[in-house]
Amino acid sequence: MISKKMENMVANSSAIRAMFEEGNRLAKLYGAENVYDFSLGNPNVPAPSAVKKAIAELLEEEDSLVLHGYTNSNAGYEDVRQAVAESLNERFQTAFGAKNIVMTVGAAGGLNVILKTLLDPGDEVIVFAPYFGEYRSYVNNFDGIIVEISPNTKDFQPKLDEFAQKISPKTKAVIINTPNNPTGVVYSEETIQKLAAVMEEKQKEFGTDIYLISDEPYRELAYDGIEVPYLTKYYDNTIVGYSYSKSLSLPGERIGYLVIPDEVAESDTVISAAGVANRILGFVNAPTLQQKIVAKCLNEKTDITYYDKNRETLYNGLRDCGFECIKPQGAFYLFVKSPVEDEKSFCAAAKKYNILIVPGSSFGCPGYVRIAYCVAYETIINSLPKFRELAAEYSN
Amino acid sequence: MISKKMENMVANSSAIRAMFEEGNRLAKLYGAENVYDFSLGNPNVPAPSAVKKAIAELLEEEDSLVLHGYTNSNAGYEDVRQAVAESLNERFQTAFGAKNIVMTVGAAGGLNVILKTLLDPGDEVIVFAPYFGEYRSYVNNFDGIIVEISPNTKDFQPKLDEFAQKISPKTKAVIINTPNNPTGVVYSEETIQKLAAVMEEKQKEFGTDIYLISDEPYRELAYDGIEVPYLTKYYDNTIVGYSYSKSLSLPGERIGYLVIPDEVAESDTVISAAGVANRILGFVNAPTLQQKIVAKCLNEKTDITYYDKNRETLYNGLRDCGFECIKPQGAFYLFVKSPVEDEKSFCAAAKKYNILIVPGSSFGCPGYVRIAYCVAYETIINSLPKFRELAAEYSN
Incomplete structure (x- = not known):
């Protein structure tokens, strides 16, 4: 049936x-x-109480047709994307513009959008165990193959030797998730640098583009002042998936974004395709009221x-x-x-x-x-x- | 790339x-x-102004963790689904319960959910030209094959003779959209009865289940008091996709639902699978605030x-x-x-x-x-x- x-x-x-x-x-x-x-x-x-305040303000300030209407671009409101880009630039010394941001139906929506954008059937996607089990389904949605790197139970940093062995000409993407679900471990800067080095080398060796997809719903949940490296600074073909589910406690509202930097190979094509994928997967655009809310709450924690x-x-x-x-x-x-x-x-x-x-x-x-x-x-x-x-x- | x-x-x-x-x-x-x-x-x-009022009330009445949190079921809030079911029952003399309703990210999200649920690669989905072009993408997402019935330019009711010829053992679903985009035509009760009769007959002939998917974002936009037949009453294997995009002017908010009646073959399995599809496609659940809003505005027009x-x-x-x-x-x-x-x-x-x-x-x-x-x-x-x-x- x-x-x-x-x-x-x-x-x-x-x-x-x-x-x-x-x-x-x-x-x-x-x-x-x-x-x-x-x-x-x-x-x-x-x-945060700022969310409630933002909603009340938006109901007064914004025209209903704008607040609840289709966004002109499937990537979301231009002003919201600009605000998100500027906030990232300020925090991480990046240089994103509105065009690099695609607002998505949470991180899960964003991951599906970027995997739809990138994967041909049989393409391999590497994950480091332990990993969020839903990645299996997301990759399977587009007939990709999950390739697991076995867990390093000493400190739960990824096993980069095994990674270097398993990465192949069929590897289209690598998903990492730091701070990590389920371990709570933050990948160290040293780990990221080594990971990036392996990927750079393998891209050259195979003559392929291998995308690093950084799934970051827990970015703001880091303790003891530990720094969570911003991945786009270490490897050009990095795409970030973010969600406000945890950082603003809005998991049911389904609001997040993808960052597709200019440094990504053929970034304009990837950005266009991600907008189309957002549309044809049925998301169409991230919920509009929520887009406007998060734009007002970018400094909230x-x-x-x-x-x-x-x-x-x-x-x-x-x-x-x-x-x-x-x-x-x-x-x-x-x-x-x-x-x-x-x-x-x-x-x-x-x-x-x-x-x-x-x-x-x-x-x-x-x-x-x-x-x-x-x-x-x-x-x-x-x-x-x-x-x-x-x-x-x-x-x- | x-x-x-x-x-x-x-x-x-x-x-x-x-x-x-x-x-x-x-x-x-x-x-x-x-x-x-x-x-x-x-x-x-x-x-409608009731939307604004509903939001203001919800901000006062509801706990933030409920209002913005994950719903217990991927199908959405139980109380919202119950309210939607009761509203449909009152309007159309149906007998739906909360379990028959899956809240979705608009009708586009709902269609993707049900096509993901039903389609194996190579399954055929019949559409009647002229039809909303996005159906091509939605069916293609799951490696289904679109089969077009040519347009009847006399009155834009579907060509049922051609339909009877093209429906095949590989036909998994038929999508109709009435009131129709792009013609504005409402399929008559006579059309629906004949369409259902063809499908009943072919199900028997082929020993298959053929699902009628009724895409209904324009249901409430009918003029001159014309009645838009409620499809589940004419054919058991009917699944309805609805959206509040047009009826409440909330297209950007991405809120709608699927109706999967008990009369659908193995309905419990289809309902469970639709919930899973909602999750793994990355929707997870329909935006929660919007779920609560529409539940308060079911009688708004x-x-x-x-x-x-x-x-x-x-x-x-x-x-x-x-x-x-x-x-x-x-x-x-x-x-x-x-x-x-x-x-x-x-x-x-x-x-x-x-x-x-x-x-x-x-x-x-x-x-x-x-x-x-x-x-x-x-x-x-x-x-x-x-x-x-x-x-x-x-x-x-």
Whole structure:
């Protein structure tokens, strides 16, 4: 009935849905306050008050036909793109113009747009495990092939030796995600420089263009003042995908952008094609009110101290229980080593304590679990005794 | 550099972009008030004031985390889907529940979601010329094959004899669009009944499911009290795609829905798959604020008297000039016979009078042109003497 591709997708999706339904079931049985649902990366810090103010202002200032109308370009409002470009230029000493910005339906929309733009069937896209599992679907949408680089569980920086071996004349793109989902690791400048060097060399060797797609929904969620290198400065064929989902807590509103710098090979063609892809994939344009909102809120920040407090408390708490985990430098995830090889059985054991966590297999990294700490602080405090009981099951 | 599929798409898109740029160029040269741009289907009636009110209320009533957060289901907020279902049930005596509604990023998003859900490579999708040209891209996105039924230029109802011949075991879906873009014609109940009968018969003959996809962005734009049949009542395997772009003048906000009735074969599977498709295509969910807005505005209507006045004035004016045209019963387009076979030369001639119109070839129907009358009334009044001069070029 449904397409064969979708049959597989639906089968795979049922695991996530099952977990979500399990959470609801447990909440009904035991009360929501006694369920420790760390499964979803859904921000729990409200949008900055400036968002509300921006909406109120826009309703007064803007003509309804402009505020809610089709944008002249599928890339979005010229003034919004100009404002985004200027904000990036100020922050990262780049030199983008409005034409380099394509407003998108979140980062997920942006990634689909750029993959549609670039991929021919059979083209390879390299990802570094652990990685956001949705990349598999996005690449599959355009009949590309995902090529995984195995995880470096020492510090979760990418394995560049394996990368250099697996990059091939069929490699069209490399996706990186830093700060990383699921590890919270920020790729160091040294990593980026080496990664870029490999890619430069391989482009020359193969006579191809290999695009570095930087998926950056967590850019603003970086702790302890750590710097997240801006990728376009290290490698010419870099395309950035951004989202305001986390930085302004607007995940449901579906607003983000792509940056396609002039330095990208044949950038005018790629920019035009991305606009067309935005249209024909059915996005048409990023939601217009949201475009205008983010343009008014470019200097706003989410309350990162909230996530930071959760991070410290949960990280230290889990370590005290004896769990092994690298301390995340960004995003809102902890990637914890499962005390047993089969991390799915560990997730099942956790569920007995009403703790919901996601197996690392979903991110191409079995043996680990992801704990999303974008939850109420109380949830963390109340979960720690449960984590201790859980840990006790495995100590002997 | 870019994918081969996209190379073709970009080439095709440049014609539309060229027209848009030509409009801007002419407006600069002669002043916007002296350019008669009938090229775009962009509503020019502002959103009802209830939209603004709804936004203000939502900002006060709703928690930011709910208003702007991910929806629990990729299909959208349960309460919004329930409200949409109830509204449809009241208007059309249907029996939909929340589960039958998938909120989408406009109708274009919805069509991509359902085509992704249904199409295997090589599956055929039938369209009746003239038809919205974007269908070609949407079907192509999933490697489907568009099969055109030639236009019936007598009354622009679909040619059902040719349809019965071309429908095949490979036909997975049939897309209809009534009120129609570009003709403004509403398919009669008789047409729908006959169309359904052909499809029923062919399903039995081939032992397949053939889905009728009803693309309905213009449902509420019907004049003279004409009834637009609700398709699910005539054929079980019907899926409706709707958009608030025209009915609430929110085209830029990207908000609409799919209806997947229980009567659809294996409807639960199709509904699940549509949710997954919504997610993996990068939409994730329809913009959340907009979901809540439309739920509050289900009984609101656009000011159809505005479009109706334009329709009457332009239709009568063009007929007075000697042009041939069927009187549209809905939408905001006139589909006018070109006085010469090559309608592109006619469009070029019109441009000399600063009149911008779209060749019928874009809709699979050469020899005709589309005139979008969703413009200021003054534009219509001022354009009529120009149309008269244009007509004079062709009278002899």
